Amino acid sequence: MSIELRHFRCFLAIADTLSVTRAAERLHLTQPAVSRTLRQLEQELGVRLVDRSTHHLALTSEGLRFLDQAALAIAAFDRALRLARGAAWPLRLGHAWSAAGPYTPRLLRRWHEEHPDTPLELLRIDDRTAGLARGDVDAALLRGEVRTPGLVTELLLTEERVAGLAADDPLAARPHLSLTDLADRTLALNTVSGTTTLDLWPPHARPASTVTIGNTDDWLAAITGGRAVGVTTTATARMHPLPTMAYVPLTDAPPVPVVLAWRDEPGHPALADLRRLAREVLREGDR
Structure with missing residues (x-):
């Protein structure tokens, strides 16, 4: 056989x-x-x-x-x-959550204007590499440290961390918080593609309990439903400005790197153009 x-x-x-x-x-x-x-x-x-x-x-x-x-x-x-079969060769860009944050529409529009013959498909895939390691996408916008062998990354920017709270949570009214303010609460952890782990906290001041979830939707539901609090980045705050959610800056949490990743092998011929455009759009910020 x-x-x-x-x-x-x-x-x-x-x-x-x-x-x-x-x-x-x-x-x-x-x-x-x-x-x-x-x-x-x-x-x-x-x-x-x-x-x-x-x-x-x-x-x-x-x-x-x-x-x-x-x-x-x-x-x-x-x-x-x-x-x-003569079909167009789309460039598939994966992300696990928040894509390019508030710069996502600008990135997609600029690509369509500059490369109308090459469709750019933005795909959310709940996976540590957003489907890149498996070949589901040609490149991916990822957050946190990327350790998967065979992938190349380029740092685009960093995002500050914020606490995610239900809008009626007593902590939601504060102008800022520290990680220890969350130590006696249940923490929602995205163990599939998230960047938050208990290692963020000192060993003596870690959250008392955790709720494991697998994607952003479930993370938001756990928090707005009063089951847990969370830690995320400013991109989530800007992409999910829900009336039932509050995002409070964290003063002592390190920022999260946002990288563009691709496989270390011949790939889509438009990858170089995507790297250039992502660099321009994300690094120019709100100017």
Whole structure:
């Protein structure tokens, strides 16, 4: 037996859903067919990709290593088909939250004016690299330190941190706060793509409890619903100015770097133009 694209797509669906049932639904296949395809792939590779020994599926260490390469292969194949059929080659720009902050509309408009023949697709992907490592996008706007191997980054700017509070929270009326002001509260942590961890606080003054969430929408809901407080950047405050939310400057929290990232390999021919334009738009600020 030889490995085919269907084996890759099956594995990626299982890895994304961590469920044979949901993967089968996504692929419009039966569960036995999905299980059989995965088993064929593992036998051909000679490694176990998915751990089925527990109630919930999980990728093995070999599966995690194979995941990004399989995604890149499928992305390259799909892109080649689009180009062969004469379709436009869009430049896909990923982000996990807030994109370019308040400069997002300016970036998109400038690109459309200067590069009308190359569509720029802005995609929110709830992932540490906003889909870049998997090949879902050509470049990504990311916040915080990027440690993923094979990615190149360019610093565009830094954003100050703010506390996110429900509008009726007693702390919301203060002109500024310190991290220790939040130490006795429940903290909402985005463990998928967020930049806030308990390491921001001194060991003796960390928040008493945490609520784990996976995206900005759930982060906002946890705070406005009174379940938690949060720490984010000024970009969130400007992109989500909700009447039920208050954003208060933090005086002792380090700023967050905003970078443009891309893979260290030949990529979309318009990447250099995107880097130049992102540099111009974000660094010129509000001038």
